[in-house]
Amino acid sequence: MPASNAFNTGNLSKAAREPGQASRVFDLAEMSLRELNQALHDLAPGSNETAWEVLHPRGSHSVAVGVDQPVAIDVRGSVGYYCGGMNDGGTITVHGSAGPGVGENMMSGQIVVKGDASQYAGATGRGGLLVIEGNASSRCGISMKGIDIVVHGNIGHMSAFMAQSGNLVVLGDAGDALGDSIYEARLFVRGKVESLGADCIAKEMRPEHLELLQGLLDRAGVTGVKAAEFKRYGSARTLYNFNIDNADAY
Amino acid sequence: MCGIVGLFLKDKSLEPQLGAMLSEMLISLSDRGPDSAGIAIYGAPSSEAKITIQSAKPERDFRGLDAELAKAIGAPVSIAAKSTHAVVRTTPAKIDEAREAIQTLRPDIRIMGAGDVVEIYKEVGLPEAVVDRFGVREMTGTHGIGHTRMATESAVTTMGAHPFSTGADQCLVHNGSLSNHNNVRRELIREGMTFETENDTEVAAAYLSSQMAHGKNLGEALEGTLSDLDGFFTFVVGTKNGFGVVRDPIACKPAVMAETDQYVAFGSEYRALTKLPGIDNAKVWEPEPATVYFWEH
Numbered sequence: 001m002p003a004s005n006a007f008n009t010g011n012l013s014k015a016a017r018e019p020g021q022a023s024r025v026f027d028l029a030e031m032s033l034r035e036l037n038q039a040l041h042d043l044a045p046g047s048n049e050t051a052w053e054v055l056h057p058r059g060s061h062s063v064a065v066g067v068d069q070p071v072a073i074d075v076r077g078s079v080g081y082y083c084g085g086m087n088d089g090g091t092i093t094v095h096g097s098a099g100p101g102v103g104e105n106m107m108s109g110q111i112v113v114k115g116d117a118s119q120y121a122g123a124t125g126r127g128g129l130l131v132i133e134g135n136a137s138s139r140c141g142i143s144m145k146g147i148d149i150v151v152h153g154n155i156g157h158m159s160a161f162m163a164q165s166g167n168l169v170v171l172g173d174a175g176d177a178l179g180d181s182i183y184e185a186r187l188f189v190r191g192k193v194e195s196l197g198a199d200c201i202a203k204e205m206r207p208e209h210l211e212l213l214q215g216l217l218d219r220a221g222v223t224g225v226k227a228a229e230f231k232r233y234g235s236a237r238t239l240y241n242f243n244i245d246n247a248d249a250y
Numbered sequence: 251m252c253g254i255v256g257l258f259l260k261d262k263s264l265e266p267q268l269g270a271m272l273s274e275m276l277i278s279l280s281d282r283g284p285d286s287a288g289i290a291i292y293g294a295p296s297s298e299a300k301i302t303i304q305s306a307k308p309e310r311d312f313r314g315l316d317a318e319l320a321k322a323i324g325a326p327v328s329i330a331a332k333s334t335h336a337v338v339r340t341t342p343a344k345i346d347e348a349r350e351a352i353q354t355l356r357p358d359i360r361i362m363g364a365g366d367v368v369e370i371y372k373e374v375g376l377p378e379a380v381v382d383r384f385g386v387r388e389m390t391g392t393h394g395i396g397h398t399r400m401a402t403e404s405a406v407t408t409m410g411a412h413p414f415s416t417g418a419d420q421c422l423v424h425n426g427s428l429s430n431h432n433n434v435r436r437e438l439i440r441e442g443m444t445f446e447t448e449n450d451t452e453v454a455a456a457y458l459s460s461q462m463a464h465g466k467n468l469g470e471a472l473e474g475t476l477s478d479l480d481g482f483f484t485f486v487v488g489t490k491n492g493f494g495v496v497r498d499p500i501a502c503k504p505a506v507m508a509e510t511d512q513y514v515a516f517g518s519e520y521r522a523l524t525k526l527p528g529i530d531n532a533k534v535w536e537p538e539p540a541t542v543y544f545w546e547h
Binding site: 116 | 499501502504506519520521522523524534535536539
């Protein structure tokens with residue numbers, strides 16, 4: 001098994017699909033969401049059932065929430081709220097779009113959304129990699145605490161609000177109030193930023209940032225885009241401690 | 251929470267299925283709001299105008315009302331009862347007179363809405379019970395909106411259910427809560443508008459009716475909500491020939507739209523859209539905050 005962090009989907013998917021190892025298929029038109037999630041939770045460490053396929057999700061909530069084994073789950077269609085929430089080591093691919101809160105509080109592993117993601121993608125995430133191949137809506141990466149998020153398209157307003165650590169990479173544009181009240185997360189945006197939130201500023205892109213960003217782009221399977229095309233944003237660190245002169249900014 | 255849906259048909263061949271499609275959409279969002287549900291259907295135009303009425307005691311209130319009303323307004327009247335609701339049909343020129351006469355003849359009857367084409371059905375209960383009660387699945391039409399309610403701002407009653415209608419063929423469903431509705435209500439009352447409830451959504455509906463009465467089109471009226479209404483909202487609005495959507499600038503109330511050559515559809519969640527024909531190839535998107543979307547026939 002690959003380690004639960006810092007791998008790319010390509011390798012794991014390949015590992016999960018070695019000859020002779022059929023995917024375990026759950027058709028949500030026939031079976032309940034509870035059966036799917038219970039089966040995923042019942043996986044013992046080291047289980048050989050590493051490839052899972054979920055059919056007809058039809059916007060269901062909480063698909064593959066709480067996965068804690070390094071398995072690959074392909075979801076064939078669009079999902080509702082909280083897909084892959086609390087993921088700890090799973091590799092979840094949504095072949096469609098995701099509703100609000102995809103990958104919320106992810107611990108480790110990887111989630112790839114082939115379509116768009118709704119509000120608060122990756123909210124409060126502590127680790128792992130969330131890749132949105134389309135656009136993400138408002139509040140992407142809100143209160144992120146260590147997760148890495150790569151969005152191929154644009155992100156909506158109030159993204160990375162109170163973001164504490166981790167990296168948010170946006171190949172397109174960012175909406176209003178990016179990084180409002182941000183702590184130590186790093187934000188990399190290639191396109192236009194509509195406006196920056198309180199205490200969020202543009203920062204110098206030093207060699208270590210270019211290296212970090214290139215690594216994230218590689219892990220997210222992004223090609224044809226150079227790290228040097230991005231601008232870095234982060235905290236001005238003026239709101240960490242209460243200062244009466246900053247009262248307007250809180 | 252609350253769940254809202256809307257469906258605006260472009261393809262006439264789907265019109266016989268409007269009620270069935272909208273019912274399925276609303277039922278799929280039942281767990282967003284168990285308190286009450288309602289639906290407004292825009293049917294085919296005819297030579298008569300319609301008033302949808304409601305009574306807690308339909309047998310007592312609807313019996314003989316057609317004859318009494320015809321006599322009072324001096325025009326032919328027909329009444330088709332469906333459970334607690336009934337649709338009163340009469341000459342369009344007599345519609346205001348008929349409204350007043352109904353209130354005089356049967357003070358306990360509540361008017362759900364009126365217009366050339368709209369019919370509104372709403373009751374306490376789950377969406378499935380409400381659509382079954384009123385036979386919504388069998389209804390045909392060009393467009394419609396629906397709502398399933400988790401009450402926050404006012405009591406769980408039939409009148410507190412959505413859609414709210416405050417003008418001819420106009421109605422609105424709302425997910426969210428408004429914080430300046432008392433102030434806006436006072437201003438609208440000063441303009442001469444009347445209110446049936448303490449509900450915030452009724453104020454939004456009346457605001458739009460007032461704007462349109464001042465000559466604005468649906469799109470312009472919706473634009474006004476962004477500056478004049480404070481609070482959380484995703485609104486879906488129907489007019490005689492139009493359908494519109496707007497979300498407040500914070501946009502925390504969910505919304506998904508889908509469009510094909512056959513229809514434009516709205517749902518609080520994608521779940522509501524999954525049974526629509528051709529959804530797998532539809533353009534599906536999340537409506538932008540503070541952006542007005544509207545379609546007209």
